[in-house]
Amino acid sequence: MTSIATTDAAAQAARSKYRWVVLSVIVVVYMLAAADRANIGIALPYIQKEFGASNAQAGLLVSAFFLFYSLGQIPAGFLLSKVGVRLVAPVSIALTSVVTLLIGTAHSFGLLKVYRSALGVAEAALPLSMLSTINRWFPPREKGLATGAFLSAAKMGAVLAPPIGAALIMLDGWRTMFFAFAVPGLLLALIWWWLVPNDPRASQRVNEAEASHIEDQGRSDNEPGRAQKSFGALDTFLRYKRTAPLATSRSVFASWNIWGCGLGYLLMTGVVNVLLAWLPKYLGEVKHFELMQIGFVASLPFAGGVLGNIVGGWLSDTVLDRRRKPTMMISAVATCLMMIALVYAPNDLLSVSLLLFGTGFLLNIGYSSFSVYSMGLTTRSTYPVAASLVNSAGQAGGAMAPLITGMLLDSYSWTAVFVFLGVCSLAALVFVLSIYEPAGLSEQNTTN
Known part of the structure; x- marks a missing residue:
């Protein structure tokens, strides 16, 4: 036993850790992309004032991005499955920066809507590129944590955008804010091209030990064949069962599990995006906070979201042994309760801050699980299609x-x-309850 333990320890010591560098690039890139879409919230009152837009028109401006972002997902999924991440991701990153710059040049409300729509098209391939990269660069037991870190980057971008945006607006107006946010993306596009190939074995920075670890479908380094834990009544409630992998695009589109997950994600993403776009206006009109206070407090749900994504990823990977539905259910129920609490929120800064931080944390406990869930139902080649649908x-x-x-x-x-x-x-919650919890996730994800 001592000899085996020594051999395992030596293997781990010799293993490169380049997948964590790849994850760091993903986090930085998506943090900037999230900031590029989140900065509209802090600028919205000034845009409304300049162009005389109603709340409904402002809502349409916000929604234009997400509409075209949504429409671009499925084409982007097919493009990624044919062309690969290494080409698609840098192009998407660069285009996002260019369109962010153009938003700052708009001198009519109609042109703003055009540019926000274009931003949605430009960013459409980014989340799929990153999820596909995580699926290829991490073993099953690390995918929940890696996806949690990736989605926490979106929240971190939303944390940074309001205070930085508020400072830039105070300095030189809302247009300057968009100019400043556009600059870093061009550099990050080059960094992605240089550092992130499509597959681990295509990188000279990944040694054989790390490549084998990534491809290992077992539970741990010491127990490669161990079965997943049984949770008894909870597994019955979750409808925990082994299912055949979805090996074709047709089977992905025919799967209620994928559609049910996507519809649940539709509703939870709606909550996130309302907070992203409308919270600064709520804090100003209802709570009567000053601009810099708004910039700080509006970032708190997303600061809580960073922690929630990380904790939720760890919880579903480790404590729940790669079960994804429980954290989805926790988020759905807790978010409903927090919305009720916001109706009766007091006006003092500390109370509102704590409430919004807690809202972000609870909402995001299961948010990453919506993206990880389909990894357990698909092969590596069909996952981009499933991810695009969700x-x-x-x-x-x-x-x-x-x-x-x-x-x-x-x-x-x-x-x-x-x-x-x-x-x-x-x-x-209803949609999450309608889908299965797939068992034996790792065994299903082996086909390339």
């Missing part, structure tokens, strides 16, 4: 919810908005 549905919700919010605000109040978001969360 993400397309999610971004459709991201497009609809901000627009509906603007219409509710024109006709009713913020209470109606929070009730609407609470109902969305409960509906997401």
Whole structure:
């Protein structure tokens, strides 16, 4: 036994760790992309004032991005499966920066909508590129944590955008903010091309030990054949079962598990995007905070989201032994409760800050699981198609919810908005309950 343990320890010591460098590139790139889409929230009151736009029109401006982002997902998924990430991702990163720059040059509200739509098209391939990269660069027991880190980058971008955006707006207006956010992307496109090939074995920085570790379908280094834990009644409730891998695009589109996951994601993404786009306006109009206070407090749900994504990924990977539905269910129920709490939120800065941080944390406990879930149902070659379908549905919700919010605000109040978001969360729970929890995830994900 001592000899085996010594051999395992030596193998781990000799193993390169380049996959974590790849994940770091993913996190930085997606953090910037998220900031490019989130900065509209802090700029929205100034854009409305300059162009005389109503809340419904402002909601349409926000939704234009997510509509075209959604429409671009499935074509991007097929493109990635044929061309590969190494070409698609850098082009998408560079185009995102160019369009962000153009937004700052817009001198009519109509042109702003055109550029926001173009931003959605430019960014459409990014999340799929990164999820596909995680699927190829990480073994099953690390995918939940890696995906949690990836999605936490989106929240970190939303953390940085409001305070930085507020400072830039105070310095030189909302247009300067978009110019500043556009610059880093061109450099990051070159960095991706240089550092991230399609597969681990294509990189000279990955040694044989790490490549074998990534391809290992077992539970741990010491127990490569161990079966997953049994959770008894919980597994019965989750409908935990072994299913055949979805090996063709046709089977992906015919799977209710994929569609149910996508519809749940649609509703939860709607909640996230309403907070992203409309929270600064809520804090200014309802809570009467100053601009820099708004910049700070509006970032707190996403600061909580960073922690929630990491904790949720670890929880589903380790404690729940790669079961994804439980964290989805926790997020759906908790988000509904937090929306009720926001209706009765006090006006003092500390209370609102704590409430919004908690909202972000709980909402994101299971947010990454919506993206990881289909990894357990597909092969490596069909995962981009499944991910595109789920993400397309999610971004459709991201497009609809901000627009509906603007219409509710024109006709009713913020209470109606929070009730609407609470109902969305409960509906997401219904869809999550309708899908299976796939067993033996690693065994299903071996076909290239």
